[in-house]
Amino acid sequence: MMKTIALCMIVKNEQEYLRRCLESVKDKVNQIVIVDTGSTDETISIANEYTNEVYHFDWINDFAAARNESIKYAKADYILVLDADEYLEDSVDILSSIEVEADYYFIKIHNMMSQGRAIDHLAIRIFANNKDLYYRNRLHEHLNTYEDEEKYKAGHAEFTIMHTGYTDDMLEGREKSKRNLSLMLKEVEENPNVYNLFNMGRTYNWTGNHGKAIEYLQRAYSLSGNLSIVPELVATLCRSLGEMKRYEEALYVLQEAVLVFPQEVDLVHLQALFFKEIGYYRDAIAKMNLCLEIGDQGITVTEGNGSYLAHFRLAEWYEERNDLVKSYEHILEAFKLNMNFIPVMGKYFKIVEKANIPLDDVFISIKQLYTISNSAQLERLLEVLYQLRHPLLHRFITEYNVIVQDSVEAIAYQYVGEYEKSRDKWITIDEITDQNGEDILLLSILLKDENLFKISRPLLNLSVSEQKKLQKCIFDISPGNLKLTTHTESLLEKSIIHLIRLHEFETFESVLGCLWNGGIDIKMKICEHLIAYGFNEIAIDLLVKLYEHNSRNESLNLILGDVCYKSNYFEDANLFYSRISPRKYEIHEHLYEVNSKMGNQNEKEIIIEEIKKLFPICQWVKTEL
Incomplete structure (x- = not known):
């Protein structure tokens, strides 16, 4: 018999995201339950377009209470939990993912960040109804599976929940965490289990109190056994240790953890970074290469740690050793894997320049590697070339007939060696920003031009004595x-x-x-x-x-x-x-x-x-x- 699914949500002032979420799931579930905790925008009217089961719940500073209020209305066999800024892609088939009839299912959450990056983690978002599964904790609510793990059967759903509010959540979360510290401390005092200790440590980590974070995370780690949160717990603990420059201590923790979780790429990536911090170059290189072998795998995964970011790090490290052949090999792979990640693009241009690859060859290669199909992609490329003061800036402006600001045109001329044209452009610009002071100083040196030097002086924050000596x-x-x-x-x-x-x-x-x-x-x-x-x-x-x-x-x-x-x-x-x-x-x-x-x-x-x-x-x- 086909299983039924109820979507249960709690919302407050989610008019920006809610419609997208409900559109993505309306044909994939049998029931939609929405509990509103005090919206003052259009959230409720949007919710009413998709279901007549919209309920009000007075907010009592308790996320678990709100979640439990929502699931009490569920009549289906299974409950799906989504936040308003999450959604499912069209191809998702929820029913096929719950055929094993587990009591609860881990689902990958794909948290999209800026610059095309993402962090993936697993969370329980589908669970059986009427099996005494419910939420605990005022803050950082979670199902009671951690406390009663032996009673329930776990499964893994083969689809992904997309989350677009991650960066905003992080920024807001830091402020909320500061405000909620007293509540969290009370929660830990009442119930000092591994989950509460972990969240307490994670909160201190977010607020920048790494000493306190380490204290709670170490307590959580000692109680964690082989719970599914261990890799994330270890990673958070070691990042806090890293912030305190306790790299060797972090490496000993990671060394122990990767024996138990060898396919957690984030842990191996941290090993590589910390080995590099203490100057263990060979170990750092070996661990970063291991990340490439593992790939972007793990319970919690920072996208790229087993792919383009690992190549990027290796390119950086080989560049530091002036091994430009290996550096080029890795930055080329990174660029192929994620051509829209701006640091990769910038590093590619730096390395090919240091390797003295002819500009014509670089121009041809970049046009093959980086498909320019819209103005945003061209703008991104020109911005990178401008920031690098790269000679190909002039070539791409000319090739695509781009109309740019006078200062950008002056820069383009200057770094392709057309110094007089650059000078002629600079002296016609009425307002030159401080960021171009060093460019004009350089041009004054190249042309021995005192007029350009006069233009550069107020942009360089020089004292009178410094001006005289520099002149x-x-x-x-x-x-x-x-x-x-x-x-x-x-x-x-x-x-x-x-x-x-x-x-x-x-x-x-x-x-x-x-x-x-x-x-x-x-x-x-x-x-x-x-x-x-x-x-x-x-x-x-x-x-x-x-x-x-x-x-x-x-x-x-x-x-x-x-x-x-x-x-x-x-x-x-x-x-x-x-x-x-x-x-x-x-x-x-x-x-x-x-x-x-x-x-x-x-x-x-x-x-x-x-x-x-x-x-x-x-x-x-x-x-x-």
């Missing part, structure tokens, strides 16, 4: 030994990066002369920028000069070791790495890699034993050799 640095042939402020150094450093990108090395040398009078930190940064764009030999020459007077500087030794390793000068790399304190895990990994390249097997074995002894949380050494 002397740019326009004097021999500016002398200028002592620049940190702010002025930062402005010139940003100009240096663009000069490297534009291959304007004569001007680069001029600006470098001013910055080279500064401290060692700014000099090392300049060398790192050169390395990032593939100018290793120039960087090595500058770094060696620094080394003559700073041979004990560990950061300098690390940069030299890395660039020598990248340039296949392995003996030199080994020398520089060996001068860094062995207290840092990172250096052991570097020494292992360079000795691998040199074929020093005995030295590799010694390094592995040292890592095992000093850094027991390290995982890759347990399977090496």
Whole structure:
């Protein structure tokens, strides 16, 4: 006999979403029950269009009471619970999902967020009527299945509930959580079960009190056994530990949890992130690759953690190591999987530029990867190119005959090397915003144009003294030994990066002369920028000069070791790495890699034993050799 289904909802002021929800489900259920808790908008009249079972319930600060009021009117075999900002897609067949006749069913909730991202989690949204299943808890209401789990049979429905209010819920939830803390504390005091402790910890986590969050989440974890909420509980606990920079503690918790839940990609993703935070590069890479093997799976899943976001992270990490071949491979995969995720698009353009891929090839590739079928997609692409100051901005504006603001056109000319056209455009603009001050400063450096420098000055937040020194640095042939402020150094450093990108090395040398009078930190940064764009030999020459007077500087030794390793000068790399304190895990990994390249097997074995002894949380050494 075919089962019947009753939709039971509680609502208040939901006129924006309610019609979409009810339209999506009206032909899939046998009964619709709506309990209103005090709407003052058109909610009730919309509800009356779909059912004559609309009831009023006085709000008593108790979500469980309202939910229980709604389900008491259900006459069907099963109850479906939806919120007003949720809906079902047309293809959903609810009846086929409850054929196993379980007492309750977990259903995937797809929470849509900004920038095309989403978080998926499982929740009980269908359950049998008249089996003594009811809601508990004033806040964070839940069915009594957690307390009476042995009495009921669980199932998994093969459809998804779509939820579009997630970002708003999160923002509102933070404020509501602050207001409701006293109620929640009372709930925990009366009934300190795993679910209430978890929600208490999650609330403190949302409000930014991570110390308190950890206290409650650890208590919940100790009571959790193998409940279905464990992966989410562990993830929340470890994120709070991460916020407190207690990364190793979080990694020990995760190490234990993934043995029990090996297919929970969010847990493995957190492992990768925390290994990266403490400098365990090989373990971070291995765990992120494992995320790709698992895919977007788990009870609670952040969309992309097992797909495009994992590729994105790997692209970032390989880029940091200046391994642009692997970085490109991963960002290309990320782009293919989610071309609308703006950070992926931005990273793609950065990496192909650093890899010196010809612009014509990049232009052709992007047109194949990114289908531009409407103005919004073109606008998104142009915005990314504008923010990056990318030379292809001019090409796409021209290709699609886009009419843009004068400032955008000036930027497009400037970063494609048409400096005079850019200048001519800038000087005609009456109101230039602060965000373009650095662009005009750069152009004044390139063209040695004092008029442009005058235009840039009020946009750069410079003191009178800083203005004079910056002007002397740019326009004097021999500016002398200028002592620049940190702010002025930062402005010139940003100009240096663009000069490297534009291959304007004569001007680069001029600006470098001013910055080279500064401290060692700014000099090392300049060398790192050169390395990032593939100018290793120039960087090595500058770094060696620094080394003559700073041979004990560990950061300098690390940069030299890395660039020598990248340039296949392995003996030199080994020398520089060996001068860094062995207290840092990172250096052991570097020494292992360079000795691998040199074929020093005995030295590799010694390094592995040292890592095992000093850094027991390290995982890759347990399977090496």
